[in-house]
Amino acid sequence: MPELPEVEVIVRGLRAGVCGRQVVSVDAPWPTSVRGGADRLRELAVGREIRAVRRRAKLALFELDSGAVLAAHLKMTGRLMVRRAGQVCREDPYLRVALTLSDGGVLTFSDVRRFGYLAAFAPGELASWDFWAGLGPEPLELAPEAFAERLAGRKAQIKALLLNQQIVAGIGNIYADESLFRAGIRPDRRASELSRAQLKRLGTCLRKVLEQAIRENGSSIRDYRDANGNAGAFQNSFNVYGRGGETCPRCGTTLVKGRVAGRGTTWCPECQR
DNA sequence: ACGAGATCCTGTCAGC
DNA sequence: TGCTGACAGGATCTCG
Numbered sequence: 496m497p498e499l500p501e502v503e504v505i506v507r508g509l510r511a512g513v514c515g516r517q518v519v520s521v522d523a524p525w526p527t528s529v530r531g532g533a534d535r536l537r538e539l540a541v542g543r544e545i546r547a548v549r550r551r552a553k554l555a556l557f558e559l560d561s562g563a564v565l566a567a568h569l570k571m572t573g574r575l576m577v578r579r580a581g582q583v584c585r586e587d588p589y590l591r592v593a594l595t596l597s598d599g600g601v602l603t604f605s606d607v608r609r610f611g612y613l614a615a616f617a618p619g620e621l622a623s624w625d626f627w628a629g630l631g632p633e634p635l636e637l638a639p640e641a642f643a644e645r646l647a648g649r650k651a652q653i654k655a656l657l658l659n660q661q662i663v664a665g666i667g668n669i670y671a672d673e674s675l676f677r678a679g680i681r682p683d684r685r686a687s688e689l690s691r692a693q694l695k696r697l698g699t700c701l702r703k704v705l706e707q708a709i710r711e712n713g714s715s716i717r718d719y720r721d722a723n724g725n726a727g728a729f730q731n732s733f734n735v736y737g738r739g740g741e742t743c744p745r746c747g748t749t750l751v752k753g754r755v756a757g758r759g760t761t762w763c764p765e766c767q768r
Numbered sequence: 769a770c771g772a773g774a775t776c777c778t779g780t781c782a783g784c
Numbered sequence: 785t786g787c788t789g790a791c792a793g794g795a796t797c798t799c800g
Contacts, residue, residue: 496792496793496794498794553794568794568795569794570793570794570795571777571778571792571793571794572777572778572779607777607778607779608776608777608778608779608792608793609776609777609778610776610777610793610794610795611794626795626796649770650770650771651770651771651772652771655771655772658793658794660794660795667793667794668792668793668794716792756772757772757773757774757793758792758793758794759791759792759793
């Protein structure tokens, strides 16, 4: 479940292996993983140089010299890697798309559950993509006051709002639970019941948890690997996520596992109110 | 306009 | 041992 920190780590790891290379060919053994179709991807990418790789929300973006952009969403089980030509594992049954590069490297997109996708946008086209246009601000660039302002008065459960990409972009289940724990807020509280100070505190905690996760190379739960195939370490820093039934690291109370906003959710009934 | 819940997808694991 | 069902969750869709 790559969220903002994992995608950030992946993007940083990809840069050295793809920037400045041309896309020589596109192989799409599972064409439905390419939004708009493999032919469209070929049309826009083949013969073009990858100028930059960056992240927005949970999207990895490859900017081509034509102004076209390739966007990858890893969803639950997607992986992006750059490998030398001989290292592409033919037995990888989950390989969905492979871009061969001018230096012999291969940018691969694998995805067990096929929720993820690669999408190609012609120059200027990205802005008219509804999902892109609707994305909220980047939490690492959002001052806690402005974060609080975006949530204030909303009647939805605070966790549902954190997961809503239009309010703040890039947060998923892990960092929603971890930031709520740090802020001492129950995930099922309505934003409208919380004080401005509590919301601001949540904004601060969210930034801190994301920054720490990036420093620790992301969280590896089952599928996540960075661009070099390495696992992250932040899963060892979880306070609540995946720890239902264990004890709260702050007060020792048994952590509660339940369902909030349709997602598995863990919190401390003592520390979070 | 907003919120809530179902849906997609497959590997893994608990329980019988 | 082998089967069944629950579970994992980001974004989208439908319904209220």
